[in-house]
Amino acid sequence: MADVVLKTDRLNKCFGALKASSDVSLDLRSGEIHALIGPNGAGKSTLIKQIAGNLVPDSGTVELLGQDVTALDTVARARMGLGRTFQISALAMEYTVLQNAVLGALGGRGRVFHFFRNVMKDPELLEQARDALERVGLTQDANRRTADLSHGQRRQLEVAVALTLKPKLFLMDEPMAGLGTAGSKALTGFLDGLRQEAPILLVEHDMDAVFALADRISVLVYGQIIATGTADEIRANAEVRRAYLGEEDAA
Amino acid sequence: MTYILVLEQILNGLQLGMMLFLMAAGLTLVFGVMGLINLAHGSLYMVGAFAAAAVAGWTGSFLLALIASLAAAAAAGALMELVVIRRLYRRDHLDQVLATFALILIFSEGTRWLFGSFPLFLDVPSYLSGPVSLPGGIQYPLYRLTIILIGLAIAAGLFLLIARTRIGIQIRAGEADREMIAALGVDISKLYTLVFALGAALAGLAGALVGAIQSVQVGMGEPVLILAFVVIVIGGIGSIKGALAGALLVGMTDTLGGVFLPQLFAVFMDPASAASAGASLASMLIYILMAAILLVRPSGLYGGSA
Amino acid sequence: MMLTRESLLNWAMIAALLVVPLAAWSLDEPFIITLATKAAILALAGVGLNIALGLGGLISLGHAAFFGIGGYAMGILAAHAQNYEPLFEWPFLFEGSNQMPLIWLVAVVFSALAALVIGALSLRTSGVYFIMITLAFGQMLYYFAISWSAYGGEDGLSIWVRNEFPGLNTLDPIQFFAIAYVILCLALVFAARLARSPFGLALAAARQNEDRVQAVGLTPFVLRLTAFVISGAITGLAGALFADLNRFVSPTMLSWHTSGEIMIFVILGGVGRLYGPVAGAALYILLEHLLGGISDYWQIFLGVLLLLIVLFARGGLIGALAGREKAHG
Numbered sequence: 025m026a027d028v029v030l031k032t033d034r035l036n037k038c039f040g041a042l043k044a045s046s047d048v049s050l051d052l053r054s055g056e057i058h059a060l061i062g063p064n065g066a067g068k069s070t071l072i073k074q075i076a077g078n079l080v081p082d083s084g085t086v087e088l089l090g091q092d093v094t095a096l097d098t099v100a101r102a103r104m105g106l107g108r109t110f111q112i113s114a115l116a117m118e119y120t121v122l123q124n125a126v127l128g129a130l131g132g133r134g135r136v137f138h139f140f141r142n143v144m145k146d147p148e149l150l151e152q153a154r155d156a157l158e159r160v161g162l163t164q165d166a167n168r169r170t171a172d173l174s175h176g177q178r179r180q181l182e183v184a185v186a187l188t189l190k191p192k193l194f195l196m197d198e199p200m201a202g203l204g205t206a207g208s209k210a211l212t213g214f215l216d217g218l219r220q221e222a223p224i225l226l227v228e229h230d231m232d233a234v235f236a237l238a239d240r241i242s243v244l245v246y247g248q249i250i251a252t253g254t255a256d257e258i259r260a261n262a263e264v265r266r267a268y269l270g271e272e273d274a275a
Numbered sequence: 276m277t278y279i280l281v282l283e284q285i286l287n288g289l290q291l292g293m294m295l296f297l298m299a300a301g302l303t304l305v306f307g308v309m310g311l312i313n314l315a316h317g318s319l320y321m322v323g324a325f326a327a328a329a330v331a332g333w334t335g336s337f338l339l340a341l342i343a344s345l346a347a348a349a350a351a352g353a354l355m356e357l358v359v360i361r362r363l364y365r366r367d368h369l370d371q372v373l374a375t376f377a378l379i380l381i382f383s384e385g386t387r388w389l390f391g392s393f394p395l396f397l398d399v400p401s402y403l404s405g406p407v408s409l410p411g412g413i414q415y416p417l418y419r420l421t422i423i424l425i426g427l428a429i430a431a432g433l434f435l436l437i438a439r440t441r442i443g444i445q446i447r448a449g450e451a452d453r454e455m456i457a458a459l460g461v462d463i464s465k466l467y468t469l470v471f472a473l474g475a476a477l478a479g480l481a482g483a484l485v486g487a488i489q490s491v492q493v494g495m496g497e498p499v500l501i502l503a504f505v506v507i508v509i510g511g512i513g514s515i516k517g518a519l520a521g522a523l524l525v526g527m528t529d530t531l532g533g534v535f536l537p538q539l540f541a542v543f544m545d546p547a548s549a550a551s552a553g554a555s556l557a558s559m560l561i562y563i564l565m566a567a568i569l570l571v572r573p574s575g576l577y578g579g580s581a
Numbered sequence: 582m583m584l585t586r587e588s589l590l591n592w593a594m595i596a597a598l599l600v601v602p603l604a605a606w607s608l609d610e611p612f613i614i615t616l617a618t619k620a621a622i623l624a625l626a627g628v629g630l631n632i633a634l635g636l637g638g639l640i641s642l643g644h645a646a647f648f649g650i651g652g653y654a655m656g657i658l659a660a661h662a663q664n665y666e667p668l669f670e671w672p673f674l675f676e677g678s679n680q681m682p683l684i685w686l687v688a689v690v691f692s693a694l695a696a697l698v699i700g701a702l703s704l705r706t707s708g709v710y711f712i713m714i715t716l717a718f719g720q721m722l723y724y725f726a727i728s729w730s731a732y733g734g735e736d737g738l739s740i741w742v743r744n745e746f747p748g749l750n751t752l753d754p755i756q757f758f759a760i761a762y763v764i765l766c767l768a769l770v771f772a773a774r775l776a777r778s779p780f781g782l783a784l785a786a787a788r789q790n791e792d793r794v795q796a797v798g799l800t801p802f803v804l805r806l807t808a809f810v811i812s813g814a815i816t817g818l819a820g821a822l823f824a825d826l827n828r829f830v831s832p833t834m835l836s837w838h839t840s841g842e843i844m845i846f847v848i849l850g851g852v853g854r855l856y857g858p859v860a861g862a863a864l865y866i867l868l869e870h871l872l873g874g875i876s877d878y879w880q881i882f883l884g885v886l887l888l889l890i891v892l893f894a895r896g897g898l899i900g901a902l903a904g905r906e907k908a909h910g
Contacts, residue, residue: 138780
């Protein structure tokens with residue numbers, strides 16, 4: 025079996041009476057895309073935050089690359105190789121697209137305490153940043169202000185910044201949201217190839233993308249994982265159909 | 276002797292705490308409901324004190340002076356809100372700081388222009404002057420005792436207002452969700468003006484009450500404003516309960532520290548340097564208290580997670 | 582390099598700040614030189630604050646603390662030197678100093694240390710808490726200075742003769758101006774390079790989006806604390822020069838009005854603009870001089886002007902003259 029790069033073990037998180045995570049155990053193995061789906065309010069965001077380190081679980085552990093990181097913060101987990109894209113774009117909006125990518129490369133390099141040299145003339149950082157922009161198809165837009173990008177382009181930039189970190193795994197929160205059909209198709213193709221570089225835990229609403237991409241799918245309902253399996257297994261799972269797909273169809 | 280002194284100082288601390296609460300309550304309400312930091316709150320305190328001194332000068336009535344302080348500060352507050360403050364709700368904190376700092380300049384210099392640089396005096400009325408005997412053989416100034424009682428009454432009134440009345444419900448709803456309260460059909464801008472004027476009136480009353488103990492002068496509101504900030508930071512922004520707890524803590528610490536630290540230092544120092552070192556440390560005590568509380572609870576005693 | 586309108590304006594400003602006192606010198610108008618010196622020093626204080634405020638987004642209402650610490654570093658060292666009273670005798674005998682370079686060093690070190698402590702505590706919070714806490718710590722030092730009778734307490738400390746700088750006659754207004762002007766220019770160069778450096782990129786990103794900075798593995802707290810320390814050190818240096826200009830230091834330098842005024846320099850010029858503090862300080866001195874001549878209550882006008890700028894002209898003076906800020910390139 026392939027190496028496990030990320031593992032959550034019986035995570036629990038309550039907000040008052042609401043059980044947002046209930047014994048959530050899942051893993052991500054090298055070379056795969058593991059999709060996490062579930063209706064709104066199922067606790068996906070809460071789970072993502074616990075994996076990324078924004079939220080401390082009430083109980084249970086998170087393991088990254090075989091190490092227990094439950095007590096570590098987001099910065100430490102990012103440094104270990106967790107590359108993250110956000111559901112709501114988290115970018116420096118006043119910066120150019122290139123500056124955002126350089127920021128990622130700078131974070132990946134880690135040595136930030138230089139006060140005199142011009143960061144936008146650092147050949148190593150620029151090369152990494154331009155590479156990443158090219159891979160997501162933003163080369164043309166490198167000098168535009170990030171605030172002027174379309175929503176779809178911001179998602180692409182999110183992915184590019186994550187790429188500059190050369191992460192060991194990706195945590196992507198709805199990267200397809202706001203993309204048109206064409207954009208969504210292009211990104212699907214891109215992520216398909218990316219899994220060989222680093223595995224992806226993908227939270228996504230776009231079911232076409234999920235079923236086209238995912239090696240495994242986990243379904244989260246009311247804070248619980250009710251099923252994990254291949255696309256076919258999930259399609260065939262009666263509980264999933266009832267609890268989740270049924271609702272979607274009805275809606 | 277010593278225990279009487281201690282009790283007396285505790286009462287003094289309580290009195291300072293009550294005044295700070297009147298200031299802090301308005302600040303914390305305005306922040307909690309409107310998300311606004313108002314540096315010019317100290318100016319409203321000054322407006323109240325000047326209004327009281329002027330009316331007391333004309334009429335000789337202390338009661339009328341207090342009413343004037345409430346009315347003038349509320350009016351100044353409402354005016355301030357209508358003309359300037361309401362343009363700041365959607366702005367960032369930097370703009371709020373600068374605009375309200377500008378208001379301080381305008382209010383301070385305007386008051387100096389109207390009343391001159393010399394302090395005014397507001398006399399304690401005869402029926403409130405002199406000491407009163409408390410159980411335990413303590414002689415305590417009646418006026419200060421009155422301040423404590425007024426402060427307590429207003430604290431109780433505020434808690435009732437927020438817990439029980441329609442306006443209180445709207446205030447709490449506004450803290451929780453500004454969009455929702457607008458959706459509920461509450462006239463939000465009227466509510467904001469009202470809350471702001473209420474906070475202003477409390478500050479004005481505090482200014483008038485303290486004005487009778489100290490002098491009434493330009494700039495008198497600023498030291499109190501900064502103490503009120505310390506109170507809010509300690510208590511947690513937006514919480515009336517926190518404002519009360521913080522005010523009492525700051526009032527007690529400041530008063531007791533100022534009196535007893537030099538004495539404490541005198542145990543192991545010569546009297547002159549004990550007095551000086553004690554006074555220096557005492558002047559910093561509440562800030563050290565604030566730093567200590569921040570280390571343990573960055574959002575204050577009763578603050579949320581913000 | 583293409584000259585934008587803003588950079589042209591910057592050059593014009595920094596040139597004007599040099600030409601005006603030179604002209605005054607040739608016309609024998611020492612008062613104007615002193616005004617220009619004051620403007621340069623206050624601009625320096627603003628350049629310091631702007632690193633925290635403009636670049637880092639840290640709304641510090643306590644920078645008077647560092648300004649005052651710089652001032653007291655000057656006052657204390659020079660007072661001991663002029664009175665021949667040793668400041669300390671262990672581990673070596675030190676009798677204070679009237680040498681500017683040493684005074685500046687002490688001012689920078691102590692204001693940086695104070696910024697480290699105040700910053701470490703204040704940066705645990707954010708938003709309004711940060712504003713109130715920096716204000717409170719500034720006020721703490723203010724009250725401490727008032728109660729510190731050994732160094733003048735409320736009355737402050739006076740120095741008889743301006744401190745010395747090797748090779749210059751600091752009593753000559755134009756020579757003292759030259760010192761302040763050169764330091765201001767060095768600080769501007771430093772601030773410009775800082776803004777474009779890796780550190781500056783990360784710091785300004787933390788202002789724009791904290792999540793993003795964390796997600797790339799950088800710690801906003803450390804970036805901000807570093808910026809706060811650098812910022813405090815520069816403002817402290819300005820404080821030492823300001824005290825030397827007046828040959829006087831008092832708790833007023835530590836008061837929160839001073840913090841507000843330093844912030845006003847930054848804002849009048851335009852937040853986040855590198856030369857904003859220069860424009861702001863010059864405008865402030867000009868207003869003080871012109872309006873102060875008309876009315877004792879000139880700060881009413883200052884207040885109204887500030888209010889109008891905040892409400893209606895957010896780019897400040899440079900924004901009004903040079904247009905919207907471009908993305909940093």
